[in-house]
Amino acid sequence: MMVNQIDPGRRERIIDAALECIAERGVAGTSHRVVAKRCGVPLGSMTYHFTGIDELLLEAFGRFTRRIRDMVSDRFSHVKGPDEAIEAVVELIYEDFETDRNVYLLSYELYALAVHRADFRTLVHEMIEAGYNALRLHFDEESARAINTYIEGASTHHALDTMPQTSDQARRALRRLACLDRLPAPAS
Amino acid sequence: MMVNQIDPGRRERIIDAALECIAERGVAGTSHRVVAKRCGVPLGSMTYHFTGIDELLLEAFGRFTRRIRDMVSDRFSHVKGPDEAIEAVVELIYEDFETDRNVYLLSYELYALAVHRADFRTLVHEMIEAGYNALRLHFDEESARAINTYIEGASTHHALDTMPQTSDQARRALRRLACLDRLPAPAS
């Protein structure tokens, strides 16, 4: 029998491994066994640190949404005025989320869970509200909601390789939503 | 022993049952056993009609995306001009998808699969393109993309009970994206 090594950071490492695993293989492919092997802890350790797989998933996605909220608040920390806010949004989508592609991958795993389960839905709400609150400092309520909605859609289409929109196009769309440009009458 | 009954609609019934099951319990809760019981066919029938669970899921989601494409083409069939097109979009989100809530539930299950697997991603692409193509008849390319993106985001927020936007607000946002209104200078 192996001697018990005490390992204070283990719980955190398990959560990280779970998150990586979800990004790579989806929630469906994320089992106690797989996560345990990935971070080199024995199987029994999983249910010692977490009451069950659900608690693990919840903690993992909690960490994920916190990370996103941090990205948002970092991008908005020095923003002054609506023009800079639009730039922050574009950078969020085309730089931050792009750099950590997991943001895209993990979101849809989380949403699929959120559809059926309230505790995961809470995480989604918090994440969406974070975006709204940051926008609200620079836009009226209706515009802030509209922009937040657009971000959501852009992320989805980006995640699924379906967004041929460039960052320039996204910027223009966002500026329209924010009424930042005087627009020409549309050419039918 | 039961005599083998020929049952021409069986394959279709299985697909329908699978789709209901996914909506109710998620892909994770959708197994051969569960689907077979739901539509009253023997377990062996599942792998007789489908090479495996993946084929069944793919067929089920194929039916789902076709249904959505039908909703889109129905709404757009009599549309004339951009104003009516916007109305069609609003009705799609606030009436069609709302009436069949499964549209929301199933989308995120599909996206979660699509993130990791190309064949499901193809279905998503087709669905998104259908929206784009309908819009393209009434808007320039950039506006059509922007509107399609907005629809995506609005659907997500709606699915997850996070969209306090009314249909009026959505209509206004869509009209901004389409440059249908002369906009006031923004209130700082």
Place this chain on the structure above:
Amino acid sequence: MMVNQIDPGRRERIIDAALECIAERGVAGTSHRVVAKRCGVPLGSMTYHFTGIDELLLEAFGRFTRRIRDMVSDRFSHVKGPDEAIEAVVELIYEDFETDRNVYLLSYELYALAVHRADFRTLVHEMIEAGYNALRLHFDEESARAINTYIEGASTHHALDTMPQTSDQARRALRRLACLDRLPAPAS
């Protein structure tokens, strides 16, 4: 992969193996694994044939109580009159149950389950009623109940190696309960 052999008596063999296993190691030591190994079937076969371990235990104990009821009805089949009935009881305890010691061992496992769970309690009731009904043909109700009660106690004490009573002593006690002998005044 091993070729599937169809094996029509398998379900019955599993039940028998479970019963032997309970007798040897107690319900606590009777797991899917252990029973499967004992009768040489793969683990997956256990939950194919039984919805769960409870169904298996219930079937096993059902077979056990039926066996006891058969012993009772065999012993009583040719009984004529109360004297012969008493003999039948003595032979039941000191021959039938003694021959198949499992009768003793299994009873207490069953009772422990019956205390907490109604479906097992039903089996116990049926078993006890079988004894009562056989006795009722030869004795008035009160005597039949009293004798049945005595049988129960004698079985327990016998099972737990605590009954120094000989069959002669048991016979005399039973005859007293049945009022078959004129009794002397007790010596204090």
Place this chain on the structure above:
Amino acid sequence: MMVNQIDPGRRERIIDAALECIAERGVAGTSHRVVAKRCGVPLGSMTYHFTGIDELLLEAFGRFTRRIRDMVSDRFSHVKGPDEAIEAVVELIYEDFETDRNVYLLSYELYALAVHRADFRTLVHEMIEAGYNALRLHFDEESARAINTYIEGASTHHALDTMPQTSDQARRALRRLACLDRLPAPAS
């Protein structure tokens, strides 16, 4: 970190909690974790105070059998003569054991263990002998054994809700076993 509190009664509290737990959920549902939670001691405390789960069970059942022996000796402490002894037995079954229903529930858990393991069997022996010894003071050996046997059976049938006998009927049966009444010739 919590300072180690000395807690002299802890061992006793654990034993009590174990006994309650066995009564409620059976031996099968009684684990270190469950008992520890019930009496609010840390898990590590269980194997500190007891060498293993077996020692805990043995101590718990030891306490249980002592409790029964106390009930017996209390009931018999003032008994004078066989008539009063019979009354004591009836009160034991219909009052004492009835009041603390755990007596019934726990007995069969103990018997199931006793069937397979000698140390638990010893406890059963002591318990049964206690009854015998009390009876022996007022009856000849054979009657004492017979009465003790009857008590056992009556308890079982009572525990399993299968004893429609009233205390009056039990009293009459016991008096027959004790030869306290001149009996009528049996009605065939």
Place this chain on the structure above:
DNA sequence: AATGAATGAGTATTCATTCAT
């Protein structure tokens, strides 16, 4: 053509116990 039986890999979880602190 159709299916009931079978199966091995995999799932989450519980458990008694050990041990470093």
Place this chain on the structure above:
DNA sequence: TATGAATGAATACTCATTCAT
């Protein structure tokens, strides 16, 4: 002395799939 952390073996059960009939 006392305990939180750790662990490997075991538990019941689910599953997609195969195959003989």
